[in-house]
Amino acid sequence: YSAMKLKPSPPNSASQSLASSDTRLLVRETLRISAKLASAPPLSQAVEAQETEFVQDVRFGGQIEDQFLDSSLRLICSEEIDGRRWRYFAEVSGGGRSGGPRQWKKNSIRAVSLHNPLAPVDELLAFVRSYVVPEGFPHSVTPSYVPYMTWRALKHFFGGAMGVFTTKTLLSSLGVSQNKAAPGAIAINWILKDGAGRIGKMIFSRQGRKFDYDLKQLRFTGDLLMELGAGVELATAIFPTLFLPMACAANLAKNVSAVTSTSTRTPIYKAFAKGENIGDVTAKGECVANIADLLGTGLSIMISKRNPSLFTTFALLSCGYVMSSYQEVRSVVLHTLNRARFTVAVESFLKTGRVPSLQDGNSMENIFLPPWKKHRPIVLGPRFKDAFEDPNSFLALKPIFEKEQYIVTYNPSKGNIYALFKDKAKSDDILKAAFHAHLLLHTIYTSHRKENPSRKQDHDLSGLSLTPRDIQVGIAESYKMVSALYGPFVDKAKEQGWVMSETLLNPGRPRLC
DSSP: HHHHSOOOOOOSSHHHHHHHHHHHHHHHHHHHHHHHHHHHHOOOHHHHHHOOOHHOOOOTTTTTGGGOOOEEEEHHHEEEEEEEEEEHHHEEESSSTTSSSOOEEOOOOEEEEOSSOOOHHHHHHHHHHHHOTTTTTTTBBBHHHHHHHHHHHHHHHHHHHHHHHHHHHHHHHHTTTTOOOHHHHHEEEHHHHHHHHHHHHHHHHGTTTTTHHHHHHHHHHHHHHHHHHHHHHHHHHTGGGGHHHHHHHHHHHHHHHHHHHHHHHHHHHHHOSSSOOOOHHHHHHHHHHHHHHHHHHHHHHHHHHHHOOHHHHHHHHHHHHHOOOOHHHHHHOSSOOHHHHHHHHHHHHHHHHHOOOOOHHHHHHTTOOTTOOOOOOOOSSSSHHHOOHHHHHHHHHTTTTTTTEEEEEETTTTTEEEEEEBBOOOHHHHHHHHHHHHHHHHHHHHHHHHHHHOHHHHHTTOOOOOOOOHHHHHHHHHHHHHHHHHHHHHHHHHHTTTTOSSSSSOOOOOOOO
């Protein structure tokens, strides 16, 4: 039948000859494929052969172990951890080859690493990294994390070294090495010393929110207290009869420093964390500090055996400790605005029209400003009696701030600008009032500097002669300027990364109701 169909007919012999040639080729290919399918193994066997070949191609360091060459192993899963890959195989106990459902042997899963083994040095470095840097480093932390941890480690190194000398001096002053004192008296004095430190820790803990407002200043002040306590402890070697009062005072200072360090630790680590990894950042940061402390302790023990000069050793270690502490605090980049950083941001905006970046704003913050020193000449949230001495001045300003939740005024007798808050004032109202106060300060100082160019202190308003009328007019004009400038200031601050929804300006508690 096929021969009859393929037989050419007389008309159109050329075209029919071409069609006959194509048809023969098609028939030939069909017969060849049919023969290949007839001689091929079952589909399940083909898949198993392919998987077996794949198992044999998988390399472990360029060479797979003999136990994975068994043809009964099958790939079931692949895995990746921090760029390192594994493949998991399981052993087939039945089925598969016979065409039935596969049966897997229990507990037969085997892992094959697809990367070359690390060199011993690389393995050691990976082990150390797992303890001293957060997971995903450096992408999981901010860029300021590395300099901060570097200076923090150096500070703890000097602190650990100092601890050996102070402890040795205290024990020597108690007469432990010379057996001059009874063990009971030594124990009592030591307990009293520690008790005084704990009392100081509890008293200083009432500072509360100040640890958030003036974080850097308190942190640096705490480190200075730590060195002061160490110096007093070393001085007990000169005055051993005054051991108890001097040791109590030293331990009091050191425990206050410990409260400061503990209270400011979390906000600092929070500034470094990207995402919800603050626990990991904190744990690794404390591990670095402990390692540095142990290294400093070990080095100090070796040095102390040579009986170096106590004064020289203390001077060198203290300089290293204080310098490291200062650089550590300066390297912290916080996103919130406290009084110091807010002053830097507003003054830069009023002078240049730009808000400094997070890095610049934090670097320009005054670290040496004592946290207990009141911010002058701008006072946020004062008592009414401090801001106003004349009722007429209050009644004259009240209509200007009728739509606001604050009132800004200037008291020439005290040389301060006051921002009073109403009972419904919120965070944005406090921020706007502080901006208004700085703008008024800038306006007053600029106008009077033209009259007296010899004035050098930007924040000194003492000696200015202003009438109540001048004050009222100046405040009214500054109010109009705030309406035009406050919005752009907030927008530019947000563009630089500053958090404006929550500020740490630490206003007073009095409110007008």
